[in-house]
Amino acid sequence: MSPGSHPHLLSPIRVGTLELRNRIVLPAMDQNNCDDGLITDETVAHYEERAQGGAGLLILETSAVAYPHGATSRHQPSLSHDGVIDGLARLADAVHAHGSRMVVQVNHHGRISGVDTAEGRPSLVPSLPVPEVDVSEIMVDTTMDELMGMATLTGGKMPTYEEASAETLDEVVERFADASERVQAAGLDGVEVHAGHGYLLATFLSPAWNRRTDRYGGSTDGRARLLVEVVTAIRNRCGPDFTILVRLDGRDYAMANGITPELAARYAAMAVGAGADAIHVTAYSTTAGGPGFTDGPLPWLECQYEDLARSVKAAVDVPVIAVGRIGPDDGERILVGGGADLIAMGRQLLADPDLPLRLAAGRPDLVRPCINCFVCVAQNFWSARPVCAVNARLGHYDDPPAGPADFRRHIVVVGGGPGGMEAARVAAERGHRVTLLEKSRRLGGTALFSALTTPMNGELVRYLTASLAELDVDIRTGTTATPEMVAGLHPNAVVVATGAVRSRPDVPGAQLPHVLSGDDLRGLLTGEGDLGGRRPRTAVRLVLLCGRLLGLTADMSRVRSLSRRWMPVGRRIVVVGGGLVGVELAEFLAERRRAVTVLEEGDDLATEMAHPRRWRTLHEARRRGVVFRTGAMITAITASHVEFRLGNETHTVAADTVVLAGGIQPDASLGELIRETTGLDVDVIGDAATTGYIQGAIRSGNQVANAL
Ligand SMILES: Cc1cc2nc3c(=O)[nH]c(=O)nc-3n(C[C@H](O)[C@H](O)[C@H](O)COP(=O)(O)O)c2cc1C
Ligand code: SF4
Incomplete structure (x- = not known):
């Protein structure tokens, strides 16, 4: 592959005995294409496309070593019997044919084993009772349909827990070694031991979850013992040439007494001592509520885990993989600065599997960007196939690609x-x-x-x-x-x-000059669009004209940054409509020090957003002081107030500007x-x-x- 626009990302590297053509890694991401644990044509198509797109290393989605025990879904890969080897071999051949290498993420899902719950088995944990996990905030911001979808995973049953005995842990270690041997027999290149994201090994590493007093707890060494035994057993079973990665949380964002960057660095060094060839640094937030999930494992911010990878890198002498909303430019920067040795791009490679080829061709401008919308991962909450907002092919591998047209029209x-x-x-x-x-x-x-x-x-x-x-x-x-x-x-x-x-609500005052539709606001800020014959005040017009003449309003990122200093709206704003547009606008306005109230007729807010993004956006908006009123029927708008009904009661809220963000019709x-x-x-x-x-x-x- 030519060095293209990102020479460090595209340079080869050796991990253990594995030669990789570049440093771009597809991290494990469940696709739920398996049929009772067996690899299907759709599984092969998904990974083959990413191999063809040029990634150096692919990591097969989380796969259950003791399937169906310790599994999250019947659609994830099973590694628990020899019948899985043929499917894995097919995957290996397809991926290798395009020059990529592939390892399998081996996992026991511990407390998050939905299949165990559905089938009436307790989930394995290090200690009882398990810590309380607060989900109150997500319950409020999750629709009934979504809650029902999540409940179908476990057949509506609540999990029960079993404290793992030393004998059970011996068996778990064996299952990891057996599973890895099958991966090796299939001709795949290695495994990634999943010791993050709240699964079994992660709970043993976490002081909050592991309060044992036997040899699997009590100290940092004790809590690391299960991970060390797993890595040692795989190394002994599969030999020196088999590649073993370990995925670790660099931090638990939510749990007091959880994994810290210092602990993570120590665990990483112990995993390397046991035979790991590379460490992959992710993160987690045990309390999935509110912003939790969008802190970890799916970060909201660009390069959110960069420092976590850096601190692990300082503690080990094997390659370190960084992950977490890292695009090509940041990936290149991190590699140049020695912050990591490989860069995993998860959602970005769902959005565009051809990213490495485009970089090699020197055309980063043609990489289809991930827009951080969380649509893909939302599907995983009910064990469905991820789809992507910007890549129409993801999750639809049963539609054959159309190919060139028969004749030009x-x-x-x-x-x-x-x-x-x-x-x-x-x-x-x-x-x-x-x-x-x-x-x-x-x-x-x-x-x-x-x-x-x-x-x-x-x-x-x-x-x-x-x-x-x-x-x-x-x-x-x-x-x-x-x-x-x-x-x-x-x-x-x-x-x-x-x-x-977009229609205006049929209430008195909806045509007043301070009542703006989304289109009006767009017209005011960008100088485009139809103001519907409505004329902004002279001073506003002058500022807009200057902005347009100077070309400032032609570029949305400049409008965005200019709007921090000036916006053609008042201090107190009422947004009518709490859908995606209204909620995003409310957060944007509140961030610019406006006092914002959102009035939504229905019971739920921002239902068009994938729920993890909704959790985060509503959390951020509330943090900035946005007041949400659901079940609110607007009855009138005056020069200074909006009047609305909640049930039988009439309320008013003061408003200098009213923004209409509802009434969207095809x-x-x-x-x-x-x-x-x-x-x-x-x-x-x-x-x-x-x-x-x-x-x-x-x-x-x-x-x-x-x-x-
Ligand atoms: C649809 C989806 C499924 C995921 N499944 C897994 C998984 O099976 N195992 C895992 O360790 N992480 C999983 N993750 C987390 C990713 O591996 C990655 O760490 C995360 O998406 C952050 O990287 P990104 O910002 O580049 O997407 C998943 C992420 C997504 C989007
Ligand atoms: S669905 Fe959204 S978050 Fe997921 S990969 Fe596509 S664009 Fe990115």
């Missing part, structure tokens, strides 16, 4: 938001001639505007724009499509992706008009067809273009 796409751009991209990639018409001066639609509150959405728009340029799509911005104009382009097919419409009218008046073949996709936000828009754009 001319496709006109109307609407340059994510759905339209994805349709244009895929159609052009398949060989069609594509014309893209967009009413506004810039591509991106509402996703561009949402970059104000959610910057990664802007990255997605940037990537799609770069891809369209690469594919020579004829992009016509500032062009309002009409049936006549579309017909005049003589297309073979038309895709309409003009998005949703709008297929342009598509229907084009179809009726021109007789052309028209597909309506994205929010114009059904509101599905970025995830729905990308998937529908991709599907339609694959069928053209």
Whole structure:
């Protein structure tokens, strides 16, 4: 692989006796494609795509060494009998054919063994009683459907626990060694012992969970004993050439008396002493509630665990793998600075399996970015296959890839938001001639505007724009499509992706000048969009004009940073509508020192967000003082207040500015008009067809273009 734009990431490395072509690692991520523990075609397709995309090392998702005992799901790989070897061998062949290496994450899921709970077995823990884990905050912010989904994993049963005896632990150690021997027999390159994320080995390492007084507890050495015995047993069974990684939490974010960076460094050194060839530094938050899950194991912040990897690296003399929202540029920086030896990119390689190849080609601009939306991992809470908001293929391996089109057609796409751009991209990639018409001066639609509150959405728009340029799509911005104009382009097919419409609530005062729709706000901040004949105050207009003339409002990241100093809104803001848009806007405004109240008619907030992201966003918004009122029916807006009903009671809240963030409706009218008046073949996709936000828009754009 050529050094491309990221020479350190793309340089080879040796881990144990394993030669890797580069330092990019796919960390273990459950895909739930297995059938009662057996590898399926979908499992093979998922990993083969990532091998083909150029990653140096792939780590197979968490696999149960004593399956179904100590397993989280019947859809995860089993390693507990020889019948699994053929499937693993198929995986090994597929991955090796593309030059990647692969190890299997070997695990006993301990207290999180959903299959044990479902089947009436107690889960293994080091000590009883188990510490209390507070889930009150997530219960509030989780919908009934999601709670039901989570409950199906265990058949609605609550876990019971068993303190592991020394004899049981001897058996567990044997299961790890047996499982690793099967991995070796299948021709795979090694194992990663999972000693993090609250599973069995992690609970033994944690002083909060392990209060034993026998040889498996009582001291740092005692708590590390089970891990050391597991690594030693695998090394003895599989020999010196078999690669053994150990995955450790560098920190438990939630538990007083949990894993600290200092403890993690000591455990890492002990694992190396027992025979580990590399240490992979992750993190965890035992209290999954509120922000917990988005601290660990899935970080919210970029490079959140960088320092944890650095501190382990100082304690060991084997390669260290860093993980945790590390993109290519940060990965390169960390390697150059000696903070780690390899970089694992989890969600980023779900979003774009071809990342290594794109870096090798010197085209990091064509890497499809992960937008940190947590849609993928949300599926794991009910043991379903992860899907991805930006990569329509993830989780749909049973749809064969469409490949090049049989003959070249001319496709006109109307609407340059994510759905339209994805349709244009895929159609052009398949060989069609594509014309893209967009009413506004810039591509991106509402996703561009949402970059104000959610910057990664802007990255997605940037990537799609770069891809369209690469594919020579004829992009016509500032062009309002009409049936006549579309017909005049003589297309073979038309895709309409003009998005949703937003209506104002039918209450007195909804038309007052201080009542802004999302579109108004966008118009005010960016100088684009339709202000619906509403005129901002003169001073506001002047500032906006200057901003536009200086080009400041053309770039959302600059608008975002300028908005910290000035925004054309008052101090007290009421946001009407507590969906995704309203909640993100509320947090954004509160961060800019506005007093924000969100009024939501329904019982739940931000239901369109994947629940882990919702937990985090609502937590952050509340922390910044946002007040949420659910079940609130707006009855009137005055110059100084919003009046609303909660049950039979009438309430008011003071407001200098009111932002309308609800009333979103699909709008297929342009598509229907084009179809009726021109007789052309028209597909309506994205929010114009059904509101599905970025995830729905990308998937529908991709599907339609694959069928053209
Ligand atoms: C869908 C999904 C499934 C995951 N499953 C596992 C797993 O099986 N084992 C594990 O150790 N970590 C698992 N993780 C955590 C990742 O390995 C990784 O540590 C985490 O996503 C942070 O890296 P990232 O920010 O690059 O995604 C999973 C993450 C995702 C998104
Ligand atoms: S679903 Fe969202 S978080 Fe997950 S990989 Fe895709 S873009 Fe990233």
